[in-house]
Amino acid sequence: MSAFVAAPAVETPLGRFLREFGESRMAVAGAAGLFLILLAAVLAPWLMPQNPYDLAQLDILDGNLPPGSEGFSGTTYWLGTDDQGRDMLSAIVYGLRISLSVGAGSTLVALIVGCAVGLVAAYYGGPLESVIMRVVDLQLSFPAILVALILLAVMGRGVDKVFIALVIVQWAYYARTVRAAALVEGAREYVEAARCLALPDRRILFRHLLPNCLPPVIVVGTVQVGHAIALEATLSFLGVGVPITEPSLGLLIANGYEYLLSGQYWISFFPGLALVATIVCINLVGDQMRDVLNPRLQR
Amino acid sequence: MLAYLIRRAFQAGLAILVMAVLVFIGVYAVGDPVDILISPEADLAEIEATRRRLGLDLPLWQQFLIFAKNALAGDLGRSFVHNEPALRLILERMPATLELAVSALLIAVLVGIPLGMIAGLRHERPAGRAIMAASILGFSLPNFWQGLMLVMIFAVFLGWLPAGGRGETVPLFGIPVSFLTLDGLRHLILPAVNLAIFKTALVIRLSRAGTREVMLQDYVRFARAKGLCERRVVLVHMLKNILIPVVTVLGLEFGSVVAFAVVTETVFAWPGMGKLLIDSILNLDRPVVVAYLMLIVFVFILVNFMVDVLYTLLDPRVRLAERRG
Numbered sequence: 001m002s003a004f005v006a007a008p009a010v011e012t013p014l015g016r017f018l019r020e021f022g023e024s025r026m027a028v029a030g031a032a033g034l035f036l037i038l039l040a041a042v043l044a045p046w047l048m049p050q051n052p053y054d055l056a057q058l059d060i061l062d063g064n065l066p067p068g069s070e071g072f073s074g075t076t077y078w079l080g081t082d083d084q085g086r087d088m089l090s091a092i093v094y095g096l097r098i099s100l101s102v103g104a105g106s107t108l109v110a111l112i113v114g115c116a117v118g119l120v121a122a123y124y125g126g127p128l129e130s131v132i133m134r135v136v137d138l139q140l141s142f143p144a145i146l147v148a149l150i151l152l153a154v155m156g157r158g159v160d161k162v163f164i165a166l167v168i169v170q171w172a173y174y175a176r177t178v179r180a181a182a183l184v185e186g187a188r189e190y191v192e193a194a195r196c197l198a199l200p201d202r203r204i205l206f207r208h209l210l211p212n213c214l215p216p217v218i219v220v221g222t223v224q225v226g227h228a229i230a231l232e233a234t235l236s237f238l239g240v241g242v243p244i245t246e247p248s249l250g251l252l253i254a255n256g257y258e259y260l261l262s263g264q265y266w267i268s269f270f271p272g273l274a275l276v277a278t279i280v281c282i283n284l285v286g287d288q289m290r291d292v293l294n295p296r297l298q299r
Numbered sequence: 300m301l302a303y304l305i306r307r308a309f310q311a312g313l314a315i316l317v318m319a320v321l322v323f324i325g326v327y328a329v330g331d332p333v334d335i336l337i338s339p340e341a342d343l344a345e346i347e348a349t350r351r352r353l354g355l356d357l358p359l360w361q362q363f364l365i366f367a368k369n370a371l372a373g374d375l376g377r378s379f380v381h382n383e384p385a386l387r388l389i390l391e392r393m394p395a396t397l398e399l400a401v402s403a404l405l406i407a408v409l410v411g412i413p414l415g416m417i418a419g420l421r422h423e424r425p426a427g428r429a430i431m432a433a434s435i436l437g438f439s440l441p442n443f444w445q446g447l448m449l450v451m452i453f454a455v456f457l458g459w460l461p462a463g464g465r466g467e468t469v470p471l472f473g474i475p476v477s478f479l480t481l482d483g484l485r486h487l488i489l490p491a492v493n494l495a496i497f498k499t500a501l502v503i504r505l506s507r508a509g510t511r512e513v514m515l516q517d518y519v520r521f522a523r524a525k526g527l528c529e530r531r532v533v534l535v536h537m538l539k540n541i542l543i544p545v546v547t548v549l550g551l552e553f554g555s556v557v558a559f560a561v562v563t564e565t566v567f568a569w570p571g572m573g574k575l576l577i578d579s580i581l582n583l584d585r586p587v588v589v590a591y592l593m594l595i596v597f598v599f600i601l602v603n604f605m606v607d608v609l610y611t612l613l614d615p616r617v618r619l620a621e622r623r624g
Contacts, residue, residue: 138314141603143558146595153580153588154325230441234562237443238577253444261462265451272444280439287435 020292030284037278041096048090049075053245067266080266082255088266091252092274098248099275102159103229106166111221113167114174119205119213121175122182133179136172144169148231152240162241166228177220181213215293222286226279233275249275304608311604318596319370322589323363375593376586380579385590389572394474395465396571399563400556402478402487403494404549410495411502412545416533418503419510430503437500442559446493446566453489461486463568490567494560498552505548509541516540551606554599 011019022028040047050057067080067088079088121129139147151165185191186209194204233250235241242248247255249271256267357365369375375386418430454462467482468475477483513519514537522536561573568574572591579587 134310138317142596142599143555145561146558149561149576149580150322150325150592153592226439233441234443238562238565239581240577250441250443253447257447260447260451261455263455265455268444268447269451272441272447275441275444276439279441280436283435283439 017292021288024288024291027284027288030281030288033277033281034285037096037274037281038100040093041100044090044093044097048087048093050087050090052086052091052094066264067270079270082252082267083259088270091247092249092271095247095249095252095271096274096278098159098242098246099229099232099250100278102163102166102232102242102248104225106163106232107170107221107225107228109163110167110170110224111174111217114171115178115210115213115217117171118175118178119182119209122179122186123201123205123209129179132175136175139172140176144227144231145234148235149238149240152235157240157243159242159246162232162235165235166232169231170224170228173220173224174217177216178213181216182209185209185212219286219290219293222282222289226282226286229275229282230279303611307604307607311600314600315597318600319367319593320363322592322596323366370593375590378579378584378587380582380584380587385587386594388587389575389591389594392570392572392575394476395569396557396560396564396573398476398478398487399490399494399560399569399571400553402491403498403556404553406491406495407498407502408545408549411499412506412538412541414499415503415506416510416537416541419507419514420533422507422511427507431507434500434503437496437503440496442493442497442562443566445496446490446563449489449493450566460489462489463566465570490563490569493566494556494563497559498549498556501552502545502549505545506541509544510537513537513540554602558595 021031045051065077065081065085067078069080070076075087077087077089079092081087082091117132121132148165148169151168152161155161155165191204191208194208199208232241232248233253236248236250237254239254242251244251252271253268253275256264256269256271260268373386374384377383378385378388381388414430418427418434421427422431450462453460463486465477465483465486467480468477470476477487519532519536522532527536557573560569560571561576563569564571564574565577575587576591578584579591
């Protein structure tokens with residue numbers, strides 16, 4: 001949150017990025033919201049009134065209470081309880097932990113894999129490149145949700161399996177983005193100079209090319225975290241995602257589905273609201289990052 | 300040109316083959332297919348008989364050849380939940396999904412293009428900003444939750460529309476459709492709107508960008524200079540030119556609408572092929588899963604092939620680049 005610090009006399013690239021990022025109030029609000037959500041998720045065990053997965057802390061007599069009502073033991077459930085007597089606020093924040101770690105973690109792994117593959121394709125060219133790009137094209141011609149469904153239909157449920165599926169779904173975006181950037185950068189003089197110095201390929205790839213290809217990748221990555229979280233929630237809602245023992249936001253929403261039809265809206269409504277808030281914040285930040293880091297819009 | 304077509308057709312065929320191998324390995328080689336293909340109560344002798352009947356005692360490559368041969372003949376296995384050929388089961392559900400997808404696209408176009416044009420024409424005014432903010436929200440709402448909220452508001456609290464199912468259907472050319480009966484139409488509204496919201500947001504963005512680009516073109520200025528009324532300039536000169544990119548993108552997006560119908564169909568218990576896929580995955584009805592995947596792969600690759608060919612026919616630049624390359 002150092003965006004509010006006055007710009008130094010000689011501006012570092014990071015300083016300029018922060019200043020330009022701060023020009024949009026919506027984006028700053030998004031970043032602040034995201035920070036609060038992350039903070040709540042990380043500090044959940046200390047902030048929340050109960051651990052929703054510790055069965056000893058649940059009271060079945062408190063089941064399906066509407067928001068704001070007082071439980072049997074005198075605690076107030078601000079967002080109501082589910083059928084097991086679980087405090088929805090605690091369940092949401094604990095669910096956020098799973099949703100965020102699966103979404104952000106899989107995006108990061110996919111980013112690393114995709115960058116490596118894309119760089120190699122652009123640098124070496126030839127048949128290797130055409131094979132890699134054919135695979136990328138083939139995969140991107142299918143909607144992400146379909147690819148993820150196929151993978152999970154084969155692998156079964158589980159947090160680790162959802163993670164793997166999300167990595168496989170996403171890597172192709174980064175491979176394509178990095179390759180496009182690396183093709184442009186690879187034709188520049190500094191790469192030629194590095195080659196003339198007979199530096200090893202690995203050094204040119206990772207010390208010279210990679211840092212210069214990162215801005216577009218970071219933009220795609222930010223937006224993708226939002227997509228990954230939404231996709232994980234969707235898969236869990238469909239019943240092929242995370243198991244019942246580790247409920248993410250999507251599974252919480254699915255659990256509330258049957259009660260929704262009898263008017264007990266809060267079990268599905270509030271987790272969804274948390275999901276939407278997270279995704280909107282990420283999209284606001286991602287949108288502004290794209291404007292700031294896009295070389296075509298360089299001010 | 301012919302050489303290009305043959306090469307693209309060859310690549311499409313290769314892609315289908317690769318996907319067939321992947322699906323085959325995924326479903327038939329991971330785990331014991333007998334556990335998946337017959338009921339868990341079967342005794343050892345039955346398992347052995349099934350193993351031989353399905354040819355599972357053969358080496359993997361021979362099994363694949365049999366699978367491929369049957370697939371080419373249109374036989375993608377038999378569902379053991381419904382005890383019907385898997386392909387027929389899927390094709391029976393297809394009209395429901397297509398009806399939903401087409402309705403959703405219609406809504407997206409009829410709502411999205413006017414809103415996008417307004418946002419483009421008044422991009423500095425509150426109306427334009429409000430439309431763009433709404434479209435960001437449309438992008439961010441998770442499809443399934445948004446469906447639940449529609450059910451909550453319109454079915455549970457207001458009680459105006461039914462929460463799920465397809466309602467009454469009447470046959471049209473022998474295919475049952477919902478939109479011709481009042482009851483069917485009432486059932487169709489919520490799922491179609493749910494599926495349409497994301498695409499509407501996309502159409503709004505596309506037509507806004509198109510409007511802002513077209514607004515500055517010489518032919519629009521010339522039309523104004525001729526003294527044509529604003530309505531004619533906007534509805535004829537601008538609209539026609541905006542339609543080209545919108546229609547192209549929507550054509551390409553049709554496949555993803557069908558894929559996303561999986562979610563909408565599950566929320567609204569709409570009896571389409573997406574719901575069949577989810578039910579089959581949850582019931583471990585693998586023949587149906589394999590058949591659905593092979594069918595979808597085939598359709599997608601075919602559509603991509605046709606789009607590529609059409610582009611080459613329509614856009615001379617692609618042809619030239621091809622000749623040079």
